[in-house]
Amino acid sequence: FGRIGRLVFRAAASNKDVCVVAINEPFMEVDYMVYLLRYDSVHGKFKGRISSKKEDGKDFLVVDGLPIRIYHEKDPASIGWGEAGADYICESTGVFTAKEK
Structure with a gap:
């Protein structure tokens, strides 16, 4: 959930026709994801309500409920x-730059 992923998320969250249903972040805890979204040093504070929760051993980012x-x-x-209900996937790690990967 690096810089590009957070920018894509902010753009999606501000578009009423887009519903983000899942995010993959292999290394970062969800509470730190909340912090990075809430307090972006370049783009400012996130406009919506944002928190985290754990349910049945699964992590969730909660945005505007x-x-x-x-x-x-x-x-x-x-x-x-x-x-998870995803129709489209945005891969923003930069790891998968070849079709074989």
């Missing part, structure tokens, strides 16, 4: 994006 499932997978193939 809507839960977003947080995955902590190093292998994105292990993520049930369809199960």
Whole structure:
């Protein structure tokens, strides 16, 4: 959930036609994700209400009352994006720059 991922998230969150349902962040705890979104040194404070919660052992980012499932997978193939309700995926790590990956 680096700089590009947070920018994509901010753009999506400000668009009423887009609903973010899941984020994969293999290394960062969800509370730190909340902090980084809430207090961005370049783009300012996040305009919405943002918090985190844990339910049945799963992490969620809660934005304006809507839960977003947080995955902590190093292998994105292990993520049930369809199960999470995702129609489109934005990959912003920069790791997968070749079709083979």
